[in-house]
Amino acid sequence: MELTDEEKQIFCEVAGTFEIPAGAYNFRVNGKSIGRNSTNNIDVKPKKDKSGLDIYIKAGTKNEQVHIPVAISATGLKEAVYNDFHIGDNADVVIIAGCGIYNCGPSDSVHDGIHRFYVGKNSKVKYIEKHYGFGPGKGGKILNPTTEVNLGKNSIATLELEQIKGVDSTIRKTTAVLENYAKLFVKERLMTHGRQTAESIYEVELNGTDSTTDIVSRSIAQDYSKQTFKATIIGNNKCRGHSECDAILMDQAEVHAIPALDAKTKDAELIHEAAIGKIASTQLTKLMTLGLTRAEAESRIINGFLK
Amino acid sequence: MLELQKISYQIKGGSREKILDHISLKFKAGEFVAITGPNGSGKSTLANLIMGIKTPTEGQILLEKEDITNLNITKRARLGIAYSFQQPVIFKGIRVYDLLCIASGELISPETAAKHLKAVGLKAEDYLSREINDKFSGGELKRIEIASILARDAKLIIFDEPEAGIDLWSFDNLVKIFQGLKKAGKTIIVISHQEKLLKLADKIVVLENGKIKYQGVLTKTLLNLTGDENGIN
Numbered sequence: 074m075e076l077t078d079e080e081k082q083i084f085c086e087v088a089g090t091f092e093i094p095a096g097a098y099n100f101r102v103n104g105k106s107i108g109r110n111s112t113n114n115i116d117v118k119p120k121k122d123k124s125g126l127d128i129y130i131k132a133g134t135k136n137e138q139v140h141i142p143v144a145i146s147a148t149g150l151k152e153a154v155y156n157d158f159h160i161g162d163n164a165d166v167v168i169i170a171g172c173g174i175y176n177c178g179p180s181d182s183v184h185d186g187i188h189r190f191y192v193g194k195n196s197k198v199k200y201i202e203k204h205y206g207f208g209p210g211k212g213g214k215i216l217n218p219t220t221e222v223n224l225g226k227n228s229i230a231t232l233e234l235e236q237i238k239g240v241d242s243t244i245r246k247t248t249a250v251l252e253n254y255a256k257l258f259v260k261e262r263l264m265t266h267g268r269q270t271a272e273s274i275y276e277v278e279l280n281g282t283d284s285t286t287d288i289v290s291r292s293i294a295q296d297y298s299k300q301t302f303k304a305t306i307i308g309n310n311k312c313r314g315h316s317e318c319d320a321i322l323m324d325q326a327e328v329h330a331i332p333a334l335d336a337k338t339k340d341a342e343l344i345h346e347a348a349i350g351k352i353a354s355t356q357l358t359k360l361m362t363l364g365l366t367r368a369e370a371e372s373r374i375i376n377g378f379l380k
Numbered sequence: 381m382l383e384l385q386k387i388s389y390q391i392k393g394g395s396r397e398k399i400l401d402h403i404s405l406k407f408k409a410g411e412f413v414a415i416t417g418p419n420g421s422g423k424s425t426l427a428n429l430i431m432g433i434k435t436p437t438e439g440q441i442l443l444e445k446e447d448i449t450n451l452n453i454t455k456r457a458r459l460g461i462a463y464s465f466q467q468p469v470i471f472k473g474i475r476v477y478d479l480l481c482i483a484s485g486e487l488i489s490p491e492t493a494a495k496h497l498k499a500v501g502l503k504a505e506d507y508l509s510r511e512i513n514d515k516f517s518g519g520e521l522k523r524i525e526i527a528s529i530l531a532r533d534a535k536l537i538i539f540d541e542p543e544a545g546i547d548l549w550s551f552d553n554l555v556k557i558f559q560g561l562k563k564a565g566k567t568i569i570v571i572s573h574q575e576k577l578l579k580l581a582d583k584i585v586v587l588e589n590g591k592i593k594y595q596g597v598l599t600k601t602l603l604n605l606t607g608d609e610n611g612i613n
Contacts (some may be wrong), residue, residue: 153606289474321473358433359469362452362462363483363532377473 076102079175079208080144086142086237087171087203088142090342098140099126101154103147115139115166125155125187126207128168132193134159139168143186152183162193162225170289171203173252174214174240174306181213189221192255199231206239211243220247224255226281235379236271245273251312253281261290262379265298275304279312279341293375294326305333308341318347321378381409381567382430382536389425389590399425402439403589407536412558412568414578414598418588422494424466426587427538430569431463434454443536462534466541466571468525471514476524477508483531496527499560500512502551518545526557537568543574550574575603 076084076091080102084091093100097115100108104124111117114134117222118127128139128241141156158168174182192198206214222230236243249257257277265271277286286306294300306314332345352374360370389400400422408415415423428434430441432453441449448456458465471479480493494504500523510516512524529537542554551574558580561568570577578584580600586594586602594602594611 353469355465355467355469356471358453360482361431361464362431362457363479363528364454364485365455365482366454373474373478374471377471377475377478380473 075107075145077146080345081121082146082207083173083175083205086205087173088140088169094140096138096140097128099333100258101141101143102115103145103150104152112137117141120157123155124152126143126157127213128156128158130158130160130164130166133347134161134162134164134166135306137166139166141168141170143170143172143183143184144175145172145182146175148182149180151181151183153187155189155310156353157189158191158198159330160190160192160196161194164196164198165195165317166197167199167201169201171201171205172206172218173205174216174218176208176212176214177210179211182214183215183217185217185219187221190223190230192222192224192230192265192307194225194227196225196228197231198229198234201233201234204236204240207242208239214239215242216240217244218246222243222247222249222257223340224249224251224257224303224306225283226252227254228252229256229257229258231260233260235253236264238264238266240271241263241267241269243271245271246286247273249277249286251277251279251281251284251286253283254265255281255284257286257288259286259288259290260290261288263290263300264295264379265292265300267298268296269298270300271298275316276307277305277312277372278309279314280309282311283313285313286315286378290316290318291321291378292318292320292332293379295323297325298325299329301324301329301331302347303331303333304345305335305346306343307335307337308343309337311338312342314341314343318349318361319378320349321375322349322351381411381444382407383442384426384430385440385442386428387426387436387441389429389434390437392437398437398590400429400436403587403590403592405592405595406471407567407569407583409535409567410562411583412562412581412587413583414570414572414581415585415587416571416573416578419491419592421587423587424540427463427540427569427571430536430538431461433463437527460533460535461533462537464525464529464537464539464542466544468521468545468560470516470521471511472513473511475509475511476527479512479528480531482529485532488531490596493531496531497524499530499557500524500527502527515516522546526554530557534566536569538563539568539570539578541571541573543572543577555580578603
């Protein structure tokens with residue numbers, strides 16, 4: 074793959090490497106696939122009617138990974154990409170997605186990634202998505218991910234969603250529908266700075282008996298940035314749901330947290346927690362008594378919090 | 381080693397009298413000094429002033445003859461002062477291992493970290509990779525706090541009520557830690573009401589209403605003043 078230094082940097086940040094990984098993959102740069110591979114168990118097919126992929130994972134596939142990172146280094150590029158994951162029964166796979174934008178020009182670059190998961194019975198899927206932006210241009214680096222998860226009986230999905238740095242504007246929508254005994258775990262990490270805005274919206278429907286979800290979002294809002302977190306858990310059956318939004322506010326930033334619970338039956342056990350505040354002065358003091366400067370202490374607290 | 385010269389502390393704009401009023405004290409190298417006295421007598425404030433968490437309104441603090449009165453917490457920590465908090469601090473995202481590395485000033489091996497935890501009666505495998513959050517009991521947090529002090533190679537260590545919150549872990553182990561530090565030649569200042577800790581001290585300082593009421597060895601009269609087995613309160 075021929076990559077510029079900026080594209081290599083993007084892939085390193087969002088996928089951990091710019092080298093071709095083992096297993097199934099699709100590398101997308103500036104709207105085009107620059108490398109694709111299927112394996113015996115995982116078929117990566119481009120969609121015919123629109124931009125994106127259909128990824129078919131055979132029943133019983135274990136310990137395999139799919140890499141589908143996206144890089145945009147052309148200013149002014151706007152795209153919507155539809156990726157559907159069809160995961161058979163009894164599978165256990167890891168999907169590594171993520172998108173980075175390098176913008177050195179005056180126009181906004183936008184990537185809307187719409188990911189739909191159809192997870193079969195007894196399957197386990199881990200989905201890792203990192204978003205990142207950089208570049209000297211005045212044009213915005215805008216990423217709007219939509220994640221839709223359909224969890225079959227007794228399946229488990231773990232979503233690790235991270236917006237590292239440099240994304241000017243994002244609207245992150247995650248919806249999920251759970252059947253009997255299905256489990257959804259979400260770990261979101263978000264950092265905004267400058268005048269960035271981020272909106273993170275969750276709507277999880279616990280339809281199946283003994284379905285469970287745990288949504289944990291941690292965020293840091295710096296400078297003049299603004300964040301909104303909305304999480305709605307709907308309990309339609311005997312189920313357990315928990316959402317937690319923890320935000321650290323710095324400088325002149327703002328965070329709005331709107332957790333909502335919607336219990337439709339007395340057997341639904343739903344909990345939400347939301348905590349917003351600045352870094353506790355006792356935390357800074359403790360780390361300073363161990364020899365860190367105030368700035369070092371602040372940075373350790375932030376990095377630890379977003380881990 | 382450490383000298384407090386006519387230290388006073390008053391909250392700005394506060395109507396209250398001085399919290400500390402012209403305190404002068406000398407601490408020798410390797411000395412174990414217990415500071416005791418009733419609640420509100422200014423003990424914790426004194427500890428805060430030595431660490432630099434608060435700055436005195438009057439007076440000077442000398443560490444090995446160097447005036448440190450205007451040095452911040454970090455600089456004092458780097459000069460070798462350690463401080464064990466009465467109420468341990470919790471951190472979302474910082475693991476026990478991370479804290480011990482920060483305290484050591486470098487990336488230490490898990491084996492070295494385990495040694496510090498063992499000294500406070502905690503098993504490394506159960507604790508090292510856990511986040512220091514509110515899922516720990518008060519006693520566990522206190523022991524982690526003390527382990528973070530052991531991980532530092534400080535020459536002057538201040539303990540603010542180390543007995544507070546100590547759980548089932550026996551008090552004797554805490555005493556052993558102090559004995560070990562003393563043997564290693566550390567200068568120790570302990571704020572405490574606990575008779576067993578007072579008995580370990582080379583010198584007792586009793587504070588009352590921000591002033592020194594007594595300084596010297598522990599006497600029966602002093603213990604009898606307390607009226608209970610927990611010491612002076």
